[in-house]
Amino acid sequence: MQTEEAPASADTHCPYCALQCAMTLSAPDPEAGPHEAPLSVAGRFFPTNRGGLCKKGWTSPVVLGSPDRITEPMLRRDDGGFSPTTWETALDLIADRLIETRERHGPDSIGIFGGGGLTNEKAYLLGKFARVAVGTSRIDYNGRFCMSSAAAATTRAFGLDRGLPFPVADLDSARSILILGSNMADTMPPILSHLAGARSAGGLIIVDPRRSSTAKLTEDGAGIHLQPAPGTDLQLLLGITHVVLAEGLHDRDYLAERTSGLAELQRSVAQWWPERVQSVTGVPAWQIRQVARRLAEPGGTYILTGRGVEQHVNGTDTATAAINLSLALGLPGRSDSGYGTVTGQGNGQGGREHGQKCDQLPGYRKITDPDARRHVAGVWGVDPDSLPGPGLPAVELLASLGEPGGVRCLLVHASNVVVSAPNAGSVIAGLKRLDLLVVCDFFLSETAALADVVLPVTQWAEEEGTMTNLEGRVIRRRLAIQPPPGVRTELWIIAELARRLGSDAAFDTDPAVVFDELARASAGGPADYSGLSHEILDAGRPAYWPFPAGSRGTPRLFAESFAHPDGRARIVAVQVEAPAERPAGPGELTLITGRLLEHYQSGAQTRRVPELTLAQPEAMLQIHPSTAAEYGIADGDRVELSNARGTVLVRAMTTTDVRTDTVFLPFHFPGEESANLLTLDATDPTSSMPEFKTAVVRLRPRL
Numbered sequence: 001m002q003t004e005e006a007p008a009s010a011d012t013h014c015p016y017c018a019l020q021c022a023m024t025l026s027a028p029d030p031e032a033g034p035h036e037a038p039l040s041v042a043g044r045f046f047p048t049n050r051g052g053l054c055k056k057g058w059t060s061p062v063v064l065g066s067p068d069r070i071t072e073p074m075l076r077r078d079d080g081g082f083s084p085t086t087w088e089t090a091l092d093l094i095a096d097r098l099i100e101t102r103e104r105h106g107p108d109s110i111g112i113f114g115g116g117g118l119t120n121e122k123a124y125l126l127g128k129f130a131r132v133a134v135g136t137s138r139i140d141y142n143g144r145f146c147m148s149s150a151a152a153a154t155t156r157a158f159g160l161d162r163g164l165p166f167p168v169a170d171l172d173s174a175r176s177i178l179i180l181g182s183n184m185a186d187t188m189p190p191i192l193s194h195l196a197g198a199r200s201a202g203g204l205i206i207v208d209p210r211r212s213s214t215a216k217l218t219e220d221g222a223g224i225h226l227q228p229a230p231g232t233d234l235q236l237l238l239g240i241t242h243v244v245l246a247e248g249l250h251d252r253d254y255l256a257e258r259t260s261g262l263a264e265l266q267r268s269v270a271q272w273w274p275e276r277v278q279s280v281t282g283v284p285a286w287q288i289r290q291v292a293r294r295l296a297e298p299g300g301t302y303i304l305t306g307r308g309v310e311q312h313v314n315g316t317d318t319a320t321a322a323i324n325l326s327l328a329l330g331l332p333g334r335s336d337s338g339y340g341t342v343t344g345q346g347n348g349q350g351g352r353e354h355g356q357k358c359d360q361l362p363g364y365r366k367i368t369d370p371d372a373r374r375h376v377a378g379v380w381g382v383d384p385d386s387l388p389g390p391g392l393p394a395v396e397l398l399a400s401l402g403e404p405g406g407v408r409c410l411l412v413h414a415s416n417v418v419v420s421a422p423n424a425g426s427v428i429a430g431l432k433r434l435d436l437l438v439v440c441d442f443f444l445s446e447t448a449a450l451a452d453v454v455l456p457v458t459q460w461a462e463e464e465g466t467m468t469n470l471e472g473r474v475i476r477r478r479l480a481i482q483p484p485p486g487v488r489t490e491l492w493i494i495a496e497l498a499r500r501l502g503s504d505a506a507f508d509t510d511p512a513v514v515f516d517e518l519a520r521a522s523a524g525g526p527a528d529y530s531g532l533s534h535e536i537l538d539a540g541r542p543a544y545w546p547f548p549a550g551s552r553g554t555p556r557l558f559a560e561s562f563a564h565p566d567g568r569a570r571i572v573a574v575q576v577e578a579p580a581e582r583p584a585g586p587g588e589l590t591l592i593t594g595r596l597l598e599h600y601q602s603g604a605q606t607r608r609v610p611e612l613t614l615a616q617p618e619a620m621l622q623i624h625p626s627t628a629a630e631y632g633i634a635d636g637d638r639v640e641l642s643n644a645r646g647t648v649l650v651r652a653m654t655t656t657d658v659r660t661d662t663v664f665l666p667f668h669f670p671g672e673e674s675a676n677l678l679t680l681d682a683t684d685p686t687s688s689m690p691e692f693k694t695a696v697v698r699l700r701p702r703l
């Protein structure tokens with residue numbers, strides 16, 4: 001339970017994306033008239049946002065006072081509705097059902113699904129709860145849908161996965177920045193101030209099949225927009241790398257001293273000359289050469305990837321190809337250059353470091369590593385052999401719901417899988433097959449609406465904790481307002497359930513104490529937090545991990561060596577494989593999905609902010625005017641998009657920003673507008689990342 005008094009004002013960070021913009025929350029001025037929100041917000045200077053916030057951040061306190069807020073546990077009635085109940089009754093019921101299921105079907109019949117929005121403390125305790133109190137291996141989280149391909153690629157290449165291995169402010173001095181598959185002008189606008197230097201030098205290069213808000217920043221001489229056909233980013237990267245090597249633009253000394261695998265890279269890109277790449281991607285050969293030459297110019301060059309190129313069945317290989325290009329140019333580990341991936345969710349970085357992933361223990365340790373198991377089991381006070389092995393990654397875990405031998409009871413935290421998971425129709429069917437679905441949320445989200453038990457939890461401004469931003473910097477989240485009576489933190493819920501399940505292990509509810517335990521569990525691991533505490537973070541020390549005891553943290557990684565035992569980065573040659581789904585044929589289009597400025601992820605929070613829903617009330621299908629005319633569709637018409645997985649009904653918005661062979665749909669909306677009814681649950685063989693970005697669809701007007 002939250003016991004601290006709310007202060008008059010609190011310096012904290014935005015609840016949404018991984019930029020984690022700094023803000024100050026305080027009680028609204030009563031003289032200033034009626035308030036929409038229980039707190040007022042002011043942007044606060046921090047090196048990432050420099051005092052700026054986007055629309056989502058400015059309106060974030062509105063969600064705290066939403067009339068939709070759940071403030072009591074709720075139980076499903078026989079007639080399908082919900083009835084409020086006491087915490088005692090709800091937790092007893094859940095524990096009894098879990099114990100019974102575990103006895104009858106084994107611990108792996110219980111699944112836990114976490115989220116990249118959970119604080120580090122919650123993510124850590126959830127992983128411990130799964131493995132110690134429940135004894136299940138079946139834990140994974142929605143970050144599998146976001147960061148897993150980039151994480152797999154950077155681990156493979158550098159031996160370590162920290163999204164940006166340098167502070168965001170390092171981008172300021174770059175002359176050239178290549179951004180692949182990230183629409184940061186909509187998803188995290190304050191970051192744009194860091195692109196100004198590259199834009200004024202004419203060196204902002206955006207790869208996106210859409211003329212997105214970010215791609216438009218390249219206009220008027222500020223840079224170059226490459227618009228490849230959807231699903232051909234890998235070929236484009238192989239083509240740029242081909243030019244770098246063929247024209248001798250690579251950094252020979254760097255490659256010799258700091259990498260291994262150049263010969264394989266040379267062989268793998270040899271067949272991807274620019275004219276061939278043009279025939280596959282549609283990007284002109286001259287532009288491929290222009291970009292390769294620009295990236296090789298002195299003055300600082302960064303290469304950044306985002307979900308647009310990572311959320312594919314070849315996402316790990318595409319991110320690897322971007323890393324290979326950066327290594328060929330000698331960028332990673334240099335003080336003015338580098339490669340990074342732009343993390344999406346608020347705690348997408350910390351959320352993947354402390355044990356929510358099915359194959360990991362805290363500190364980014366592998367669950368299969370005997371030393372890691374011994375260390376973490378020692379901190380937890382349990383026998384290392386009692387810890388389960390690797391579980392199932394998110395898509396497989398969700399596919400097992402209610403199936404023979406699969407998960408029968410599922411606990412969901414900070415995730416709205418009904419809207420955000422691929423092939424959402426089959427996920428909904430799985431959730432309905434469960435014996436027990438428990439959802440912790442602040443609202444009756446689309447997933448909570450299917451639950452047997454809904455537990456109301458605190459929001460970001462109602463709790464203490466830590467997050468780790470896209471730079472690997474650990475920051476404090478602070479209490480600014482007391483939660484409504486009846487609402488509890490996940491730490492309390494986890495502790496109460498662990499006690500009822502008969503666990504002897506400690507499950508503290510004080511975030512500072514949980515953080516100290518997390519820090520001990522992470523000691524010696526790749527993501528080492530052992531030199532950190534809430535107290536140190538409160539003193540305002542920039543805390544980039546690894547931050548072992550006695551250290552000053554690590555703002556820039558790889559300056560001396562990479563994290564592989566020999567200190568070298570691995571160039572892993574990658575090939576073009578068959579796509580998950582055949583290319584669109586006659587009468588078909590390729591659907592790509594993405595985000596809007598006004599909404600965040602499944603929209604469960606931002607769709608409850610009137611100002612944001614007024615601006616973007618519904619999912620609109622972006623379609624080229626000539627394509628629309630071909631299908632007999634006018635701007636604003638209702639249309640039906642369908643494939644074997646599902647059907648979506650939305651209105652059309654004609655725009656020349658999309659290619660004629662492609663349509664775009666935001667994925668923030670539920671029900672008949674839900675883009676993920678159409679996406680594929682085929683996954684990347686290395687990262688288990690699903691294919692979100694390309695799906696073949698049929699389109700027809702809906703009168």
Ligand code: SF4
Binds near residue numbers: 014057190
């Ligand atoms: S949503 Fe992201 S960019 Fe917008 S204010 Fe919040 S942290 Fe900043």
